[in-house]
Amino acid sequence: MTDSIKQFQGNGRLQDEMAALVARIAKGDREAFATLFNYYAPRLKSFMLRRSADPETAEELVQETMLAVWNRASSFSPAKGSVTTWIYTIARNLRIDRLRRQPAQTFYDIDDFDEPSAEPSTEERLIQNESEAQIASAIEALPKEQLDVISLSYVDDLSQSEIAERLDVPLGTVKSRMRLAYQKLRDALGGQS
Amino acid sequence: MRVHHHPDCATLMAYASGTLSEALTMVVACHVAWCPQCQRELRCHEETGGAIIDRMEAVPVKPGCLDAVLQRIDAECREARARDCAPELAGEAHRMGLPRPLCRLLGRSLDQLAWRRIAPGVAVYRINLARGARGRLMLMRIASGKALPRHGHSAGEMTMVLRGAYRDEVGRFAMGDIADLGHDIEHKPVTDSGADCICLIGSERPWRLRGLLRLVQPILRL
Numbered sequence A: 001m002t003d004s005i006k007q008f009q010g011n012g013r014l015q016d017e018m019a020a021l022v023a024r025i026a027k028g029d030r031e032a033f034a035t036l037f038n039y040y041a042p043r044l045k046s047f048m049l050r051r052s053a054d055p056e057t058a059e060e061l062v063q064e065t066m067l068a069v070w071n072r073a074s075s076f077s078p079a080k081g082s083v084t085t086w087i088y089t090i091a092r093n094l095r096i097d098r099l100r101r102q103p104a105q106t107f108y109d110i111d112d113f114d115e116p117s118a119e120p121s122t123e124e125r126l127i128q129n130e131s132e133a134q135i136a137s138a139i140e141a142l143p144k145e146q147l148d149v150i151s152l153s154y155v156d157d158l159s160q161s162e163i164a165e166r167l168d169v170p171l172g173t174v175k176s177r178m179r180l181a182y183q184k185l186r187d188a189l190g191g192q193s
Numbered sequence B: 001m002r003v004h005h006h007p008d009c010a011t012l013m014a015y016a017s018g019t020l021s022e023a024l025t026m027v028v029a030c031h032v033a034w035c036p037q038c039q040r041e042l043r044c045h046e047e048t049g050g051a052i053i054d055r056m057e058a059v060p061v062k063p064g065c066l067d068a069v070l071q072r073i074d075a076e077c078r079e080a081r082a083r084d085c086a087p088e089l090a091g092e093a094h095r096m097g098l099p100r101p102l103c104r105l106l107g108r109s110l111d112q113l114a115w116r117r118i119a120p121g122v123a124v125y126r127i128n129l130a131r132g133a134r135g136r137l138m139l140m141r142i143a144s145g146k147a148l149p150r151h152g153h154s155a156g157e158m159t160m161v162l163r164g165a166y167r168d169e170v171g172r173f174a175m176g177d178i179a180d181l182g183h184d185i186e187h188k189p190v191t192d193s194g195a196d197c198i199c200l201i202g203s204e205r206p207w208r209l210r211g212l213l214r215l216v217q218p219i220l221r222l
Ligand SMILES: [Zn+2]
Pocket: B003, B005, B006, B007, B031, B032, B035, B037, B038, B039
């Protein structure tokens, strides 16, 4: 399974596979859950570790995230975004709540907006997959200094002023690199607004 | 609702990456709840986060990790699974005229709060965030036809209009609008509707009461 997942990566079908797994998980399928777990848990651990969690906490947060994935699988809708993005938002929120030591639930989850949640048509799915592949390649294509700012923010969890300090550049420079990077990523998504 | 003023895109990105302080996160979350445009923008920023998860190098989890999760799944009662209070909260927030995140935090409408009058026509309500949360959050209610004295803002402050409207050098800010001004702008807001203007104000730093007092002092003298 891992091999077939690798194979799908980059051509947009990975997320289709993942969405199918989540649909099965919603029906209580543990085999599907194990497959999803085997793909995401190691990446989530890496993500948590980079975000300065100790190995023990990282492992706990991986468990919590995957537990939330199980519990909320039925509310996942492919129309609203990819499985990876859904899991990313769950992981981000859990980590923040952990930092606060209290479930404050400030964040919206990706499935928590007042939006139509109809099942996407095949065409919409194709567009969605397309855009995921495009955003992935757009990230790869970013100039190094923009990619650095993006990963320091998303992966290393630094605020804009911390990034400025780390890179020894003014705060305004960090902001404008972020804006430039975002512009490119957004263009990759077809400039939808 | 027609929203005209949105957060800076770097602010939305910081929100999506989870690096904005809790207070500012709250202000942005409230705006996003009312602004379909920013919902789409935010989705795009979160796709970036998702793509980054996919790029992460895999670090093996402990051998028993999956089993531990499966055990917790067994242990939790079934009804916890379908727990989804979102629609109910949506209705409640709508009735109270509040964005959902704020409704969740306050639990009651703006009219039921214990407002503290700090000057004629100006009242504040401080919102307690979770212990360990960064930043300060406050509501400010300014009576109709009232002008605040000219003042600047420190970096990391944001204001969102929940009710009524005000006008300043930048423009008119009404329900749903967010002022993500930065620190180099001075302004002199004047309420600009027949009703009180109620704003949600987030600040990255501990609240500077002295600054706040200075802000209302000229009003006290009026
Ligand atoms: Zn907006």
